[in-house]
Amino acid sequence: MIVKRFVGDNAEGALRQAKTELGEEAIILSSGPTRDVWWRFWQRRYQVLVAADLKERAAPPAPRPRTAAPIPMARPEVRPTPRPGDAPWSEMVGLLQSLDRRLKRLEEVDAEAAAPPGHGAAEALLMTAGVSEGLAVQLAEGLPRDGWRQTLQARLLERLGPPQPVSLKQPIVLTAVGPTGSGKTTTLAKLAAHFALVQRRQVLLVTTDTYRVAAAEQLRTFAAILSVPLEVALRPQEVEGLVARSTHDVVLIDTAGRSPFHELHLAEIHSVIRAAASRGPSEVLAVLPATMRADEMLLAARRFAPEGAKICFTKLDEAERPGAMLEAALSLGWPLAYMTDGQSVPEDIDAGDPARLVDWLLNPDPVAGGEVRG
Ligand SMILES: Nc1nc2c(ncn2[C@@H]2O[C@H](COP(=O)(O)OP(=O)(O)O)[C@@H](O)[C@H]2O)c(=O)[nH]1
Ligand SMILES: [Mg+2]
Numbered sequence: 001m002i003v004k005r006f007v008g009d010n011a012e013g014a015l016r017q018a019k020t021e022l023g024e025e026a027i028i029l030s031s032g033p034t035r036d037v038w039w040r041f042w043q044r045r046y047q048v049l050v051a052a053d054l055k056e057r058a059a060p061p062a063p064r065p066r067t068a069a070p071i072p073m074a075r076p077e078v079r080p081t082p083r084p085g086d087a088p089w090s091e092m093v094g095l096l097q098s099l100d101r102r103l104k105r106l107e108e109v110d111a112e113a114a115a116p117p118g119h120g121a122a123e124a125l126l127m128t129a130g131v132s133e134g135l136a137v138q139l140a141e142g143l144p145r146d147g148w149r150q151t152l153q154a155r156l157l158e159r160l161g162p163p164q165p166v167s168l169k170q171p172i173v174l175t176a177v178g179p180t181g182s183g184k185t186t187t188l189a190k191l192a193a194h195f196a197l198v199q200r201r202q203v204l205l206v207t208t209d210t211y212r213v214a215a216a217e218q219l220r221t222f223a224a225i226l227s228v229p230l231e232v233a234l235r236p237q238e239v240e241g242l243v244a245r246s247t248h249d250v251v252l253i254d255t256a257g258r259s260p261f262h263e264l265h266l267a268e269i270h271s272v273i274r275a276a277a278s279r280g281p282s283e284v285l286a287v288l289p290a291t292m293r294a295d296e297m298l299l300a301a302r303r304f305a306p307e308g309a310k311i312c313f314t315k316l317d318e319a320e321r322p323g324a325m326l327e328a329a330l331s332l333g334w335p336l337a338y339m340t341d342g343q344s345v346p347e348d349i350d351a352g353d354p355a356r357l358v359d360w361l362l363n364p365d366p367v368a369g370g371e372v373r374g
Contacts, residue, residue, distance in 0.1 A: 001092050003051045007034060014048045022052035027096065051092065118148030125152075129361045130323025132294065135330065153358055156326070160354035164310060164335035166191075166250075166283055168201055173243055173251040173276045176312075177269055177304040178287035180257030183314035183340060185215070187287055188252045189222035191338075193346030196228050201249035205230045206242055208272050209256035219254055222345060236271035243279045251276075260303035269304055284309040285337060290319035294327035301332055310337035311352065317341040322360040329354070 004022065008014030011031060018026055029049040122140035127133060143151050166174055174191070176184040188205065196203040205223050207230065209215040216232050223230035233239045243251055253276055258265030276282045286305040288297045290313050301309070311334050313325050329336055339356065342348030350356075 001051060001053050003029065003049065005047055005049050007045050007047045009045060011046045011048070014046045018048050018050040022050055026050045026052035029096075029099075051096075053092070118143035118145045118151070122148050122152050125361065126323065126326075128321075128323075129326070129364065130294070130321040131327050135327055139330075149362055153362060156330075156358045156361070157354060159330055160326075160358070161335055163337075163351040163353045165337050165351040166285075166310070168195065168199060168249055170281055171249050173253065173279060173282040174285055175253040175255060175273055175276045175282065176285045176287050177255050177273070177309075178257060179260065179289075179292075179300045179304075182257060182287045182289045182300075183312075184257065184287045185209070185218050185222075185254050186343065186345060187285070187312055187314060187338065187340055187349065188254050189219065189226070190340065190346045190349040192222065192228050192252055193226050194349065195250050195252075196226055197346070202247070203228045204242075204246050204248040204251045205254070206233055206239065206251060207231075207254040208233045208236065208239060209254055210234055211256045215256065225345075233272075236268055236275055239272050239275035240278045243276055246279070260300050266303055270306075273306065285312050286310070286334070287312045287314055288325075288328060289313075289315045290322075290325050291315050292324060294324040294331070297324060297328035298331055301328065301334070308334060310335050312338040312340070313352065314340045317348075321364070322357045326357050326361065329357070 002022070004018070006014045006018040006021070008017055014031075015028075018028075027050065029051055031048045032046070034045045034047045119140040119142065122143050123133075123136045126136035126139060131139070139152065139155065140148075166172060176188050178184055185207075192203050192205055195201045203226075205219060205228055207216050207219045209219075210232060220230055222228075231242050233242060239253065253272065255269050255272055256265075258269060260266070273282075273284055276284075284305050286301045286309045288301060288311060292300070301311070311329060311332065313336070316325075316339055319325070336352030336354055338349055338352045340349045
């Protein structure tokens, strides 16, 4: 028995040399690129490790033409023919069979290792949903391979907390702030309808948006349909008097959508928020469209609203993925009060249930936020 390495410019060349020298009975033990000069990969050559029983061969065979039957390139299937009394040959066959079994086991171990661990799969899911890489890595850290979805779900729900719609246990003033067109006026109209028609509360609508010609008219139309009074405050200071005189269960204050980069405009909105709090309990609703990027939502929320404001995500029906909302809610750490998913007043609003976002993340098809209403 002889075991010998043959090197050629390519696989065919190396094999041809081996077969020429050792004959057709030779068995290929391994094959692949040479490893002698790994750093000069462009000069790689090909090697085969071949075993043959030289006793079998009376004389070296004649060189074979290039059209010889194809020689298997992969690990050969070992189908030995036992030869009684041929001790070295049967020893080698036994050796090769055990080698074959070990290689098969190695392949199985490789396949197991190739399956992504829990955190890898979770990271991929989060990032596909639009969560940034940094947060995805943090959220996926240490998730088990088996049951990672349930663990991720529990982890997200714990961090997002329970739904926290506005409580009307006591009279309250609620001020909606957020970027232009985010849905503040429409959301307040939906809430006014809910509080007045469903919860049978005394509702007062106040608008401070006197910058756009149609803005106050939009809310006036909703107020008329709902039979809810509307007051227009021309300056932030007027809000204080309106709130102080009000005997309503809930006062809903609309603000103008202004640039989050314009300090004077922001100062006006902050004065409205302060005036709204002058009577007693008051809350701020940061109205953020689900179609925005997470960083835009974060900037708007922090510029318009005070720390700890409640979040209302709007336009879920227009959003493709829940990632930006998840990222914004988790990064802000503020409670989720409402979600809206359509233009219809009053029906397209729900309590802000984080489970709906998490379900959407874990079951991304169908994608539309409106189709997974909780
Ligand atoms: N698709 C969709 N459109 C909405 C939703 N909420 C508001 N809108 C629309 O967004 C536009 C701007 O809304 P508006 O309430 O005037 O925004 P504001 O400038 O923040 O007061 C209007 O056309 C609304 O009908 C929603 O949940 N889904
Ligand atoms: Mg408006």
